[in-house]
Amino acid sequence: MTELVVLCGTARDGAERTITRMRELDPDLVVLHHDLHDLARGRVHRRYRHGELDRRTVLELAHGCVSCTIREDVLPTLAALAGTVRRVVLHLDPRLEPEAVCWALGSVLYEADGQEPVLITDLVDLRGVVTVLDPDTWLDDATGDATLPEHGLSALPDDERTVAQLAVGQVEFADVIVTTRSLGPPDTDRTAAVLDRLAPTAPRLLPARADHRLFCDGVPAASRRGVPGGVHDPLLRGTPPLEAASGVRTLLFSARRPFHPDRLHEAIDALLDGVVRARGRIWLATRPDAVLWLESAGGGMRIGHAGEWLDGADPAAWEEAGDERRALAALAWHPRWGDRAQDLVVLCHAADPDAIDAALREALLSDAEIAAGEDAWAALPDPFGWAHDEPCTDPEPVHGDPAGNEREGES
Known part of the structure; x- marks a missing residue:
């Protein structure tokens, strides 16, 4: 061939x-x-x-x-x-x-x-x-x-x-x-x-x-070989170094509670200054079923709708998810949140990873907000449409149903 x-x-x-x-x-x-x-x-x-x-x-x-x-x-x-x-x-x-x-x-x-x-x-x-x-x-x-x-x-x-x-x-x-x-x-x-x-x-x-x-002869077995990745693939490919070198360090951010949309929007600047790449799956309190994909390069970022979580999905969605995603979801299944989670990888070259981690954790719902329940979360201000770019042209928060905030492709 x-x-x-x-x-x-x-x-x-x-x-x-x-x-x-x-x-x-x-x-x-x-x-x-x-x-x-x-x-x-x-x-x-x-x-x-x-x-x-x-x-x-x-x-x-x-x-x-x-x-x-x-x-x-x-x-x-x-x-x-x-x-x-x-x-x-x-x-x-x-x-x-x-x-x-x-x-x-x-x-x-x-x-x-x-x-x-x-x-x-x-x-x-x-x-x-x-x-x-x-x-x-x-x-x-x-x-x-x-x-x-x-x-x-x-x-x-x-x-x-x-x-x-x-x-x-x-x-x-x-x-x-x-x-x-x-x-x-x-x-x-x-x-x-x-x-x-x-x-x-x-x-x-x-x-x-x-x-x-x-x-491309003799390249490692973990090489992509031209095959695009999926939203639910592992965020770290191969075995990249996790320790710092020349001020460069990789931050792995994970959490099992939703983001407050408005506070996450405020925290986004921390992912743009001094960062080469940020990418991963996020979960907003205002849209409990939606997987959002966040991806930045240099000073620009895009967040977009990338599917649905498996928790609460019908059998057809489970079948379409594939063996690897189903297995990973089952291993990390949370009794309340199911497979919902925040998972981000941030490659810093001139930023403090600890400060980024703190900014992201501050953007998560507090214990009191968690206790208020999902009806209260639905009323939170949400500046994100189903596709959102940073820097954005209209950072004003929008209240109500996030699915009707903006047409896809606007921010």
Whole structure:
């Protein structure tokens, strides 16, 4: 079966040096790249390399968007290559996050003329993701609050993702990391300390000396290999260090009582300043059935509805949950709260984890509020809609039914 490796990163020169090294290791390698700088005009610049062949094509899309590019050209091209070559490298535009692309490869059906619809991951062996980064700029990118348009990285006018979201997402999903220069030991190099905790299973290589691990050969068993994670997956992958190094430390926050929505909103700033990444499941007192997913990168955060807790769910929901989630829920089942819990992982690089822990615990319901009961909780001010971004444009609390606070996507 044809092997597929996804290559990403904003370090353009480093990515090209990495591709050069990959082609040295495998002269028959196919490299497919889509440049999206002209996407707003419905144009995508495709480059196809195979041996001595280096062909550049301008694609005209009916609708200028990333999903059109994937659906109308990436999927058909990979399907055509499947079984005809040994290896393909899908070199992503620097603006793209690999998790979304890998999700499409494994979830979007491709239907060739007269053939049954198939997933690309049924035709090729998705070996994993290689991310290329520049240590001189990556940590600043991963901890800032600038948007992609402000850095000239957006091809579409409504793309308000942050550079941090891109930088963190590309590294966190990596099976192999290529750095454009050597890093020092984690106790003297803050970037190395962050990478050890953000992507603990990913080996780090230099382009010129990289070996066949560039093709995701021999990576650890816990590697993602292009498979997106679920909301209820373990929040710590691999075995990242929990002790501090160069001021970098990981906070594990867990609690078995709900958050007061208004106090949590006030505490959110503690998760944005001096934090590389925060992610996890939260439970608000105003919506006892809803699992909310919190995810931050640098100075930006998003909280959104991510499903329902199993406590009180019907048998069909239990069946759909899968064996691992059911087992974990049963092991941690609380006599009153069921599987409801607060579980967050916060990667700090210039923040005090103890202060963050204290701010989050202050945001939990007090004993007196717990005793007041769920009818009282339903009347609490709730500034969160079913999708909420920080910094938010309207922090005023909303009273009443949280499901009617805002339309999805507003904050």
